[in-house]
Amino acid sequence: MEFQIETQAGTGPVAGSEDQLLVPMDDVREHLVVVGNGMAGCRAVEELLARDGTRYRVTIFGAEPYVNYNRIMLSPVLAGEKTFEQIVINDRAWYDDNGIALIAGDPVTAIDRAAKSVTAQSGRTVHYDKLLIATGSDPFIIPVPGKDLPGVISFRDMKDVDTMVEAAGKGGDAVVIGGGLLGLEAAHGLTLRGMKVTVIHLMDTLMERQLDEAAGWLLKSALEGRGQTILTGANTAEIYGEGKVEGVRLKDGRHIPASLVVMAVGIRPSTALAREAGLAVNRGIQVDDHMVTSDADVLAVGECVEHDGNVYGLVAPLWDMCRSLADGLTDQHTGYKGSVTSTKLKVAGLDVFSAGDFSGGEGCEDIVLRDASRGVYKRVVVKDDRVIGAVLYGDTADGGWYFDLLKRGENVAEMRDLLIFGQAFAQGGGALDPKSAVAALSDDAEICGCNGVSKGQVVACIGKGACSLDAVRAGCKASASCGSCTGLVENLLAVVLGDDVQSGPKTMCKCTSFGHDDVRREIVAQDMRSIPEVMQKLHWSTPDGCSSCRPALNYYLLCALPGVYVDDQQSRFVNERMHANIQKDGTYSVVPRMWGGLTNPRELRAIADVVDKYDAPMVKVTGGQRLDIFGIKKEDLPAVWADLNAAGMVSGHAYGKSLRTVKTCVGSEWCRFGTQDSTGLGVKTERMTWGSWMPHKFKIAVSGCPRNCAEATIKDFGIVCVDSGYELHVGGNGGIHVRVTDFLCKVGTEQEALDYCAAFTQLYREEARYLERTAPWIERVGVDYVKQRIVEDDAGREALRARFLFSQQFMQDDPWALRAAGANSDLHQHLDPISIAAE
Amino acid sequence: MTDWIDIGTLADIPQRGARTVRISGEKEIAVFRTGDDRVFALVNECPHKKGPLSQGIVHGHSVACPLHNWNIALRTGEAQGADEGCTPTIAVRHESGRIWIARPAAMQAAA
Numbered sequence: 014m015e016f017q018i019e020t021q022a023g024t025g026p027v028a029g030s031e032d033q034l035l036v037p038m039d040d041v042r043e044h045l046v047v048v049g050n051g052m053a054g055c056r057a058v059e060e061l062l063a064r065d066g067t068r069y070r071v072t073i074f075g076a077e078p079y080v081n082y083n084r085i086m087l088s089p090v091l092a093g094e095k096t097f098e099q100i101v102i103n104d105r106a107w108y109d110d111n112g113i114a115l116i117a118g119d120p121v122t123a124i125d126r127a128a129k130s131v132t133a134q135s136g137r138t139v140h141y142d143k144l145l146i147a148t149g150s151d152p153f154i155i156p157v158p159g160k161d162l163p164g165v166i167s168f169r170d171m172k173d174v175d176t177m178v179e180a181a182g183k184g185g186d187a188v189v190i191g192g193g194l195l196g197l198e199a200a201h202g203l204t205l206r207g208m209k210v211t212v213i214h215l216m217d218t219l220m221e222r223q224l225d226e227a228a229g230w231l232l233k234s235a236l237e238g239r240g241q242t243i244l245t246g247a248n249t250a251e252i253y254g255e256g257k258v259e260g261v262r263l264k265d266g267r268h269i270p271a272s273l274v275v276m277a278v279g280i281r282p283s284t285a286l287a288r289e290a291g292l293a294v295n296r297g298i299q300v301d302d303h304m305v306t307s308d309a310d311v312l313a314v315g316e317c318v319e320h321d322g323n324v325y326g327l328v329a330p331l332w333d334m335c336r337s338l339a340d341g342l343t344d345q346h347t348g349y350k351g352s353v354t355s356t357k358l359k360v361a362g363l364d365v366f367s368a369g370d371f372s373g374g375e376g377c378e379d380i381v382l383r384d385a386s387r388g389v390y391k392r393v394v395v396k397d398d399r400v401i402g403a404v405l406y407g408d409t410a411d412g413g414w415y416f417d418l419l420k421r422g423e424n425v426a427e428m429r430d431l432l433i434f435g436q437a438f439a440q441g442g443g444a445l446d447p448k449s450a451v452a453a454l455s456d457d458a459e460i461c462g463c464n465g466v467s468k469g470q471v472v473a474c475i476g477k478g479a480c481s482l483d484a485v486r487a488g489c490k491a492s493a494s495c496g497s498c499t500g501l502v503e504n505l506l507a508v509v510l511g512d513d514v515q516s517g518p519k520t521m522c523k524c525t526s527f528g529h530d531d532v533r534r535e536i537v538a539q540d541m542r543s544i545p546e547v548m549q550k551l552h553w554s555t556p557d558g559c560s561s562c563r564p565a566l567n568y569y570l571l572c573a574l575p576g577v578y579v580d581d582q583q584s585r586f587v588n589e590r591m592h593a594n595i596q597k598d599g600t601y602s603v604v605p606r607m608w609g610g611l612t613n614p615r616e617l618r619a620i621a622d623v624v625d626k627y628d629a630p631m632v633k634v635t636g637g638q639r640l641d642i643f644g645i646k647k648e649d650l651p652a653v654w655a656d657l658n659a660a661g662m663v664s665g666h667a668y669g670k671s672l673r674t675v676k677t678c679v680g681s682e683w684c685r686f687g688t689q690d691s692t693g694l695g696v697k698t699e700r701m702t703w704g705s706w707m708p709h710k711f712k713i714a715v716s717g718c719p720r721n722c723a724e725a726t727i728k729d730f731g732i733v734c735v736d737s738g739y740e741l742h743v744g745g746n747g748g749i750h751v752r753v754t755d756f757l758c759k760v761g762t763e764q765e766a767l768d769y770c771a772a773f774t775q776l777y778r779e780e781a782r783y784l785e786r787t788a789p790w791i792e793r794v795g796v797d798y799v800k801q802r803i804v805e806d807d808a809g810r811e812a813l814r815a816r817f818l819f820s821q822q823f824m825q826d827d828p829w830a831l832r833a834a835g836a837n838s839d840l841h842q843h844l845d846p847i848s849i850a851a852e
Numbered sequence: 853m854t855d856w857i858d859i860g861t862l863a864d865i866p867q868r869g870a871r872t873v874r875i876s877g878e879k880e881i882a883v884f885r886t887g888d889d890r891v892f893a894l895v896n897e898c899p900h901k902k903g904p905l906s907q908g909i910v911h912g913h914s915v916a917c918p919l920h921n922w923n924i925a926l927r928t929g930e931a932q933g934a935d936e937g938c939t940p941t942i943a944v945r946h947e948s949g950r951i952w953i954a955r956p957a958a959m960q961a962a963a
Contacts (some may be wrong), residue, residue, distance in 0.1 A: 597901065
């Protein structure tokens with residue numbers, strides 16, 4: 014008997030000595046050659062063997078010197094949680110037992126379709142009858158300078174893991190470029206191995222393809238809590254180093270030192286081999302429903318293929334593809350119909366799930382459940398009574414159920430109200446009404462986890478006369494902390510009292526069940542630092558709020574965290590974002606500050622020049638003693654501001670929920686009736702208070718005598734000078750409902766007048782609701798309360814004043830100067846069309 | 853046949869914000885990017901009093917007009933809630949990292 018000799022490389026974790034595989038010449042079976050010893054290639058062979066174990070002679074080529082292992086499990090290997098042996102799917106015995114020739118560590122470099130053969134790197138050429146390409150994906154390397162430096166690696170195979178483990182042994186800094194699943198897994202593993210890791214992510218949300226913003230924020234917080242530095246919205250400019258990597262420079266100029274850079278920005282189908290062989294390749298190797306390429310004897314499967322326009326980077330579609338492929342190879346064609354994918358992952362030990370379309374949109378309803386104390390976020394997107402998408406964070410137990418509802422397109426109208434609570438609740442015991450579900454709970458069932466309040470205690474509290482949510486919160490603390498049980502308490506109220514429930518205070522907006530005061534209290538109590546954090550911890554029912562709550566939250570955070578909170582421009586009304594007043598035709602008006610209503614020739618010339626230069630159709634003297642330039646286009650605003658800055662003028666904040674003007678009369682310097690230097694005090698007051706953001710607009714005036722020419726008694730804070738000192742007035746308003754101020758007190762010196770002004774302003778900033786002016790605020794809390802805080806409590810007044818002045822350190826940068834210097838230029842410039850393509 | 857105009861990348865538009873595009877002879881176009889990185893384009897005029905929608909607060913898949921706070925659905929251009937009116941939409945393609953908008957029909961006819 015003659016033998017044809019093929020060689021076979023070692024199949025252990027290390028490339029071993031070559032032994033020989035003897036193939037009888039009389040083995041006339043068709044030869045199936047598989048290019049790729051990964052999850053897809055081997056799974057396809059497994060499926061084939063399960064259908065017909067003898068039909069094909071099988072040879073598998075692998076680029077890596079290993080047996081078939083589970084690539085998904087590389088992360089636990091990196092993290093030190095598993096060994097390589099533990100992630101092997103098919104060991105050497107499997108190849109032997111099934112008569113499969115494994116040629117590992119010798120990648121195929123060419124396919125000759127005419128000769129029906131493949132050639133590997135070593136020069137070995139093998140004939141095939143059927144060829145299966147399962148080359149998977151290649152890591153995408155971003156084309157930045159330094160990408161080829163030693164120490165810059167990807168995270169795709171066992172070799173990368175070995176490199177990372179070795180680098181981590183030396184400690185130091187690592188940078189991971191890419192905040193997707195792979196990048197975060199690499200960062201997690203490197204952190205566990207003792208490196209100081211910074212993740213650089215181009216987008217604003219981690220794993221933005223799998224997670225919405227809220228879930229991405231939770232993930233970011235959790236990872237930061239483990240010591241990683243996460244930079245989102247960060248664009249890599251270059252990787253630098255002499256001879257080896259030393260760090261990464263971002264486009265914004267920041268440098269991050271690193272002895273190891275892991276590039277994990279994404280993968281792309283590995284198609285070079287197929288392309289060079291002349292097979293039809295688009296994004297991936299094009300296959301039909303039976304995984305056959307443009308050549309009937311060449312098949313392809315896994316991440317390298319494109320089926321019906323789709324390329325998959327997940328493992329689940331691969332199983333379906335391999336089934337269809339094996340069916341086809343054994344003449345029982347079924348056909349692959351594409352996959353609806355879901356992602357259920359543990360990212361760095363944190364549970365994450367997403368499926369379907371969770372981008373929302375017309376006709377979509379978001380059902381959101383946030384349980385801050387458990388770190389859980391769930392969002393189910395329903396359209397036409399059917400689940401079309403879901404994102405789960407922290408508790409993914411029901412992911413499979415939602416995915417099942419989604420795939421089956423089941424009508425969920427019946428269980429709509431309970432859907433978000435999961436399968437056990439929504440389908441349990443036919444209790445389809447939230448009220449009956451609550452009624453069915455036992456008396457010792459816990460309602461409020463934060464304060465350990467049982468249903469029995471809540472019911473008892475209601476029985477003692479609590480007939481509103483607030484009363485229950487006050488009476489037994491249920492729902493008084495994180496608020497996640499608010500719905501349960503409301504349902505209990507409804508069950509016990511029927512129609513006698515009193516509705517609570519008005520909520521901030523439709524996005525939340527909390528009122529303004531609750532939100533502010535919790536922001537401070539829980540030290541919340543961003544809008545997504547507030548929305549998560551306080552169970553917002555919408556993904557990113559609305560035009561009512563976002564500006565309010567932005568203000569509350571800004572007020573609570575001076576110098577720390579980063580203002581969210583997109584949560585500001587147009588005027589505050591553009592630092593000018595929008596007019597009905599879409600142009601803007603510009604009001605430079607005139608301290609205390611004073612001006613000079615230089616300022617007036619600059620204003621006149623701006624009017625000429627930008628062809629402003631109108632200039633008007635405002636009620637606040639300054640000049641308003643109308644008809645400026647948004648793209649001209651930075652240049653206008655630069656011209657005004659050059660003459661020493663800054664923003665007048667005529668557009669903001671902020672300190673507007675300090676109106677003055679001429680006072681003792683000129684006026685024959687003047688008792689004090691009201692103009693000078695007005696200038697000092699404006700210098701102290703300008704730039705401060707407020708719940709609403711805030712106007713001050715200083716009159717030099719009781720004739721009150723500056724109209725101080727219809728201002729938010731008014732000072733009326735008298736011979737013996739300064740009378741202070743608060744809470745006036747000249748708007749729709751004219752309200753004369755309440756008299757606060759009289760002080761003896763200018764400094765006291767300034768101190769009381771600062772303290773009052775801060776009390777208003779801290780305690781009034783957003784968009785509540787001082788007049789309705791004082792009517793709500795009572796002027797006696799304000800007197801008690803400002804006049805009677807010396808220490809309290811001083812603390813308020815100190816907080817105001819501290820906050821002002823961060824507020825008194827002229828926003829115009831920043832914009833004139835180029836900040837936020839995108840807000841002012843149009844996008845230029847770059848090119849036009851017709852099709 | 854549609855003319856597609858390359859107007860830049862996703863990063864050129866602020867998240868929960870908008871940029872404007874001017875094409876000569878056409879009404880200004882507002883291109884919006886939502887919190888979940890979807891891109892929509894509308895004529896930059898509110899159906900109510902022609903307020904520049906590009907300057908509004910973008911929330912969910914809606915924008916609140918900066919003049920009178922009408923909420924406009926970004927996908928359809930329709931006013932939400934009790935308000936009635938519709939702003940023309942412009943087709944958007946987001947491919948290979950670039951944003952393309954369809955040239956408005958009126959201009960195509962003239963071209």
